[in-house]
Every structure is written in C-alpha cells, then in structure tokens.
Amino acid sequence: MAQFGFENDIQGILKLDMPITNAPMARWQRKASTSTSSALPSPGKSVNLSLTTSKTPSKTPGKNIKCTPSKVGGDRFIPIRNGQQLDVASFLLTKENEPLDPNNPALENQKAWSVSLNGYAVEEAKILHLGGKPLNAPEGYQNNLKVLYSQVTPSSVKKTRYISSVPDRILDAPELRNDFYLNLLDWSSRNLLAVALHDNVYLWDATRGEITLLMKMEREEDYITSVSWTKEGNYLAIGTSDFKVQLWDVENQKRLRSMTSHTARVGSLSWNDHILSSASRSGHIHHHDVRVANHHIYTLEGHTQEVCGLEWSPDGRYLASGGNDNMVYVWPGLGEGSIGNESQSLHCWSEHQGAVKALAWCPWQPNILASGGGTSDRHIRVWNVNSGSCISALDTQSQISSLVFAPNYKELVSGHGYAHNNVVIWKYPSLTKVAELAGHEDRVLNLALSPDGSTVATVAGDETVRLWKSFELDPIKKKATRMLKSTSSVIHQTIR
Amino acid sequence: MTSTLKGITLKGSAELVAEFFSFGINSILYQRGIYPPESFTRVTQYDMSLQLTTDGKLKDYLTKVVAQLKEWLFDCTVQKLVLVITCLETNEVLERWQFDIEYGCGRRTKSIKTIQDEIRSVIRQITATVTFLPLLETACAFDLLVYTDKDLMVPEKWEESGPQIIDQSEEVRLRSFTTSIHKVNSMVAYKRTDSA
Numbered sequence: 001m002a003q004f005g006f007e008n009d010i011q012g013i014l015k016l017d018m019p020i021t022n023a024p025m026a027r028w029q030r031k032a033s034t035s036t037s038s039a040l041p042s043p044g045k046s047v048n049l050s051l052t053t054s055k056t057p058s059k060t061p062g063k064n065i066k067c068t069p070s071k072v073g074g075d076r077f078i079p080i081r082n083g084q085q086l087d088v089a090s091f092l093l094t095k096e097n098e099p100l101d102p103n104n105p106a107l108e109n110q111k112a113w114s115v116s117l118n119g120y121a122v123e124e125a126k127i128l129h130l131g132g133k134p135l136n137a138p139e140g141y142q143n144n145l146k147v148l149y150s151q152v153t154p155s156s157v158k159k160t161r162y163i164s165s166v167p168d169r170i171l172d173a174p175e176l177r178n179d180f181y182l183n184l185l186d187w188s189s190r191n192l193l194a195v196a197l198h199d200n201v202y203l204w205d206a207t208r209g210e211i212t213l214l215m216k217m218e219r220e221e222d223y224i225t226s227v228s229w230t231k232e233g234n235y236l237a238i239g240t241s242d243f244k245v246q247l248w249d250v251e252n253q254k255r256l257r258s259m260t261s262h263t264a265r266v267g268s269l270s271w272n273d274h275i276l277s278s279a280s281r282s283g284h285i286h287h288h289d290v291r292v293a294n295h296h297i298y299t300l301e302g303h304t305q306e307v308c309g310l311e312w313s314p315d316g317r318y319l320a321s322g323g324n325d326n327m328v329y330v331w332p333g334l335g336e337g338s339i340g341n342e343s344q345s346l347h348c349w350s351e352h353q354g355a356v357k358a359l360a361w362c363p364w365q366p367n368i369l370a371s372g373g374g375t376s377d378r379h380i381r382v383w384n385v386n387s388g389s390c391i392s393a394l395d396t397q398s399q400i401s402s403l404v405f406a407p408n409y410k411e412l413v414s415g416h417g418y419a420h421n422n423v424v425i426w427k428y429p430s431l432t433k434v435a436e437l438a439g440h441e442d443r444v445l446n447l448a449l450s451p452d453g454s455t456v457a458t459v460a461g462d463e464t465v466r467l468w469k470s471f472e473l474d475p476i477k478k479k480a481t482r483m484l485k486s487t488s489s490v491i492h493q494t495i496r
Numbered sequence: 497m498t499s500t501l502k503g504i505t506l507k508g509s510a511e512l513v514a515e516f517f518s519f520g521i522n523s524i525l526y527q528r529g530i531y532p533p534e535s536f537t538r539v540t541q542y543d544m545s546l547q548l549t550t551d552g553k554l555k556d557y558l559t560k561v562v563a564q565l566k567e568w569l570f571d572c573t574v575q576k577l578v579l580v581i582t583c584l585e586t587n588e589v590l591e592r593w594q595f596d597i598e599y600g601c602g603r604r605t606k607s608i609k610t611i612q613d614e615i616r617s618v619i620r621q622i623t624a625t626v627t628f629l630p631l632l633e634t635a636c637a638f639d640l641l642v643y644t645d646k647d648l649m650v651p652e653k654w655e656e657s658g659p660q661i662i663d664q665s666e667e668v669r670l671r672s673f674t675t676s677i678h679k680v681n682s683m684v685a686y687k688r689t690d691s692a
Contacts, residue, residue, distance in 0.1 A: 128644055129654065
C-alpha cells in the first residue's frame with residue numbers, strides 16, 4: 001500500500017495540468033504525505049493525496065525503506081506533529097466539499113461583507129493574472145507627459161521683448177553744462193547726433209561713429225543753450241547765451257544766419273518746416289521765418305519765467321510750451337490769416353507743480369501731448385489738446401527732464417533726474433512700466449530718439465551720452481512695415 | 497450558440513471584444529505614459545488611428561492575455577478585465593481601469609459597423625480621460641487582472657491575485673458597448689489627489 005501511495009505522489013507531482021499555485025511540494029510535505037499525514041494541503045491539490053494520507057497513518061514508515069523512519073505524523077524536519085493540527089486539517093478538508101446553503105441569512109450577511117471588503121464576491125469569482133516577470137518600462141524612462149501638458153504656450157511667455165539694461169554705447173561729453181533748463185541734445189533725421197558742450201557743438205555720426213566739431217562760440221564766456229535740427233536734417237539751429245539764434249549749414253559747415261530778437265538766453269528751439277520757434281528766459285516765444293531777412297514774425301507771450309520746453313506738433317497745428325512757472329501752454333499754428341502780434345493760447349494748464357521741461361507729441365495719435373514736471377511735481381500728464389482735458393497722470397517718483405514717444409513699440413520714454421537718475425520706458429497708453437534703464441550717475445538732462453526709432457540717446461550731468469538700443473524692431477516686422485509703408489505711399493500718390 | 501446569419505456569432509463577438517481589449521490596453525498604456533511614446537506605432541482601426549506597442553516583451557504578454565481572454569469570452573466565464581497601474585517604488589495602486597462583461601443581453605442583431613462605432617466612441621473617451629486624470633509622475637508598472645468564475649480551471653502560468661483596489665478613489669464611468677452577445681462596461685478609478 002505504501003508503494004501505491006508513493007507512486008500516486010509521484011504521478012500527482014508530474015501531472016502538468018496541476019495548478020502551480022505554490023512552489024513544488026516541500027520535501028517534508030512529500031515525506032509527511034507518504035508516511036502519515038500532512039498539514040493543511042493547498043486547495044488546488046487533488047483529493048488523491050489526502051486519501052493516501054488517511055490510508056497510511058497506521059503503517060509506520062519503518063517498513064518502507066524509502067521513507068524516513070520517524071514517529072507518527074513527523075519526519076526528521078518536523079519531529080513532532082501536533083495532534084490537533086491533524087484534526088483541524090481533516091475537518092477543513094471534509095468541510096470544503098459540503099454544498100453551500102444559499103438561503104442562509106447569516107451567509108448572505110457574510111457575503112455582503114466580503115463583497116465590500118474584497119471589492120468582489122469572493123464566492124463567485126476569482127481574480128487571475130498572468131504571472132511572470134513584471135513588465136516595466138525601460139530603465140531611465142520618465143513619464144514625460146508632465147512636460148507636455150504643463151508647457152506654457154509660447155505666446156504668453158514672450159510678452160515683452162528683451163530690453164538690454166546696459167547702454168549700447170557710452171560717449172564722453174566733457175564740460176557739459178549741468179543746467180536743467182537747457183536743451184543740449186538733438187538727433188537729426190540724417191543720423192547725426194548734435195551735442196553742445198559748453199561753448200562747442202559736436203556732431204557724432206551714428207552710422208560711422210565719427211565726431212566733428214561744428215562750431216565754437218567766439219567768446220569764452222558764452223555758451224550754447226539749445227540745439228535743434230530741421231526736419232530734413234541739413235540745418236542746425238543753435239541758441240546761445242548771448243541771446244542769439246544761429247543757423248548752420250552742416251554739410252558745408254558754414255554759419256548761414258545769426259538772428260537776434262531775444263532779450264535773454266534762448267533756452268529752447270523747435271522747427272515747423274521753415275518756421276523756427278525760439279523761447280527765452282524772459283518767457284517770450286518768438287517765431288522766425290528763416291527764409292526772409294526780417295525773420296522775427298511773431299511773438300507769443302504767456303510764460304512768466306524761463307521757457308524750457310518747446311515742441312511743435314508733428315502736423316504743425318499746435319505749439320506746446322512749458323516753463324519754469326509750472327505752466328503748459330498750447331498755441332495755435334500760424335495760419336495764413338494770422339493777425340498782428342496778438343497771441344491767444346488755446347490751452348493753459350497749471351496742473352504741474354514743477355517746471356515743465358519735458359514735452360512730447362504722440363506721433364501715431366493726433367492731438368496727444370505728454371508733459372512731465374520737475375522735482376516738486378514728478379508727474380507725467382497726457383493731454384488731449386482738442387478737448388483740453390488731462391487723459392492720464394502718472395507719478396514717476398523722480399524729476400522729469402525729458403519725454404519722448406517711441407513709435408516702434410508704442411511706448412513713452414521719460415528721462416529722470418533727482419532722485420533716480422534713470423530712464424524709464426512706459427507702455428502707452430496704459431502707462432505701465434516696461435523697463436528701467438539705469439546707469440547715469442547724475443540727473444538725465446535730455447533724451448533724443450534716433451531716426452529709425454531703435455535707439456534713445458541720453459545726456460546727463462555725469463558728462464556722458466549713453467545710447468540705449470531698446471526699441472530694436474524684429475527684422476521680420478521691419479520688412480512688413482516697410483512693405484506696408486511702400487504700398488501706402490503708392491496709394492497716396494495715385495489718389496488726388 | 498449562433499444567432500442569425502445577419503448578426504454575429506459568439507466566436508465573432510468574442511473576437512471583437514478581445515480585439516477591443518487589445519487596442520484599449522495599448523491606448524491606455526500610450527496615453528498614460530507607462531511606456532515611452534517612441535515605442536508605439538500608429539495603426540488604423542475602427543476608422544481612427546490608434547497606437548500599438550512595438551516592444552517585443554510587451555507584445556508577447558499582451559497577445560497571451562488576449563488569446564486567453566478570447567477563450568474565456570467564448571466560454572462566457574470571464575466577468576471583468578482590470579488594468580491596474582501601480583507606482584513602481586511604493587507598489588501603490590494609482591489607477592484602475594475596469595471593464596465589466598455581461599452576457600446574453602438582447603437578441604437584437606447588430607451590424608458590425610454599429611458595434612465598431614460604439615467601440616470607437618469608447619476608445620475616444622479613453623483618450624479624452626487624459627484631460628482630467630492626475631498626472632502619473634513616478635515610474636509606473638501595470639498589471640492585467642481577469643475576474644473569472646470561481647470554479648474555472650486556472651491555466652498554466654496564471655496566478656491568483658487580489659483585486660488591487662485604490663483607497664480614496666474617484667471613479668468615472670465611461671461608455672459601454674454591446675455586441676448583443678457580450679456587453680462591456682468601462683470605468684476608470686484613480687487615486688484622489690488632495691490638491692484642489
């Protein structure tokens with residue numbers, strides 16, 4: 001009988017359709033099953049084994065040479081088997097074959113519990129999965145979906161262009177007069193930057209980098225008070241401390257005229273085609289027609305102190321003036337029917353609390369004037385000269401010495417003195433700060449924009465001229481604008 | 497057990513469902529980023545382009561499972577198919593895709609085209625779930641579980657396993673499709689993320 005049991009064992013082990021839920025039967029288990037009885041058999045095992053166990057308890061292994069000699073229910077690995085274990089084992093074995101009573105309420109309760117705990121009805125289903133080596137992604141593979149889905153869209157990232165915080169160039173400007181009320185910087189449409197250093201006027205060629213001394217005052221004690229290029233860029237008007245206005249031909253480096261009309265130094269100049277307006281410390285503004293011998297054709301009176309800011313609008317309809325008396329005047333342009341010497345200003349604004357030297361007209365929006373106040377005011381004010389109202393006011397925290405509109409990106413640039421000594425770029429019309437250009441060690445006195453609008457030149461009390469290339473246009477955009485401009489000009493030509 | 501000639505046979509239905517599982521599992525693996533997207537190739541199925549893996553081992557594994565599934569579907573012994581995604585390091589279950597299978601509903605004959613349309617919408621929905629499922633940031637492993645009848649003979653190499661439920665899960669029920677012999681319901685459960 002023992003040998004049958006053993007044979008059955010071997011057969012059972014060798015059968016291939018047996019479930020391999022556990023490792024192959026442990027040696028001690030095999031021994032135990034052949035000799036007496038075993039512990040809890042695995043559920044998948046056939047009934048054969050349990051039968052052999054029950055059959056052979058009486059037969060001591062001593063007779064069978066192949067089986068290890070041991071006591072009842074034990075072998076050399078587990079010498080003593082607890083009798084209770086055998087009872088439990090046989091009880092469980094027999095119970096497994098009993099049919100389930102579906103009407104048993106306790107059982108239903110149990111079933112409900114098991115479903116909720118296990119997530120499925122244990123009695124009805126079993127869960128299988130294909131065993132084997134776990135399949136994982138190759139080493140080092142990181143789920144890069146995160147990158148894909150959290151990437152910011154390019155448009156929202158590139159809102160502002162790169163504005164360099166250092167100047168493109170620094171030019172030395174020794175002996176520059178650190179006088180707030182003078183206008184010693186101007187950039188011509190032919191790309192020549194005119195800088196007045198005390199009694200000299202130097203021209204810096206921005207395309208070639210050459211410096212030319214245009215003129216020098218005759219008397220040592222006199223100094224230049226203002227410079228202004230004509231629209232074409234071939235003539236330069238120079239205001240001096242000896243109350244005169246000189247007109248120079250730059251190509252031939254010759255002085256064409258010296259005009260006398262003022263009774264005080266000529267602090268500001270502005271061109272309107274052939275009309276040159278000049279303003280002096282007396283507060284008077286004179287219009288000169290440079291083509292005629294009797295050049296002084298008009299006088300505007302309004303300011304009571306030095307007029308430091310003077311700007312004609314791009315369309316030539318208005319003249320804005322700002323003075324040390326904190327007033328901003330807007331004067332009408334000279335029409336054909338101008339009457340006598342009487343002058344009536346269109347607007348007179350006294351909102352500023354400081355000297356108004358900074359004045360700028362918006363080149364792309366008509367009738368918009370920006371003005372900036374001095375130390376006690378520090379505000380930029382934007383006016384509509386049609387309605388006469390102040391559109392917006394912005395506190396810049398510093399004395400404003402100069403304002404310039406930069407059309408390339410529709411921005412307003414302000415030059416500051418006390419206390420920051422910097423240049424600030426503001427988005428127009430929202431007046432949100434775009435960038436701050438710091439570098440000057442003393443108050444910025446003047447700003448001038450290059451003819452292509454890409455660079456702003458600043459002159460300051462630290463005797464330097466700094467060029468900031470902050471408005472460089474994209475080459476693609478440049479092409480587009482050029483195309484647009486060319487087509488629009490064609491249209492203008494044909495329409496009569 | 498065959499229906500009319502116009503309709504579909506059990507064998508055909510089993511094939512359709514098994515095919516759906518094959519493509520569905522591939523799509524899930526691709527969308528959730530369990531395997532690198534470079535290891536997938538595009539194929540056209542159900543009138544849309546789907547991703548199939550080219551990884552040898554993975555392909556083998558999937559073929560085995562799907563073949564076995566087809567058999568069980570034919571025998572009507574499989575109840576559910578579950579795809580479990582676990583974190584590689586912590587062995588925590590992160591996502592659980594469950595497909596329930598019901599049998600013998602409705603004697604309506606359905607054209608293969610209708611069935612394919614339905615399958616297409618389910619797979620499209622699976623792809624769309626990517627928008628709300630939390631990102632799987634750690635490296636993950638996946639496993640396929642099959643819920644079968646209790647007394648089914650377990651084939652070689654298949655082992656028993658637990659249900660691998662997610663604790664604190666959010667569940668989303670997806671569309672179902674039916675071949676008039678088999679009905680497949682889909683749902684996805686994912687670990688609730690604490691962030692708002």
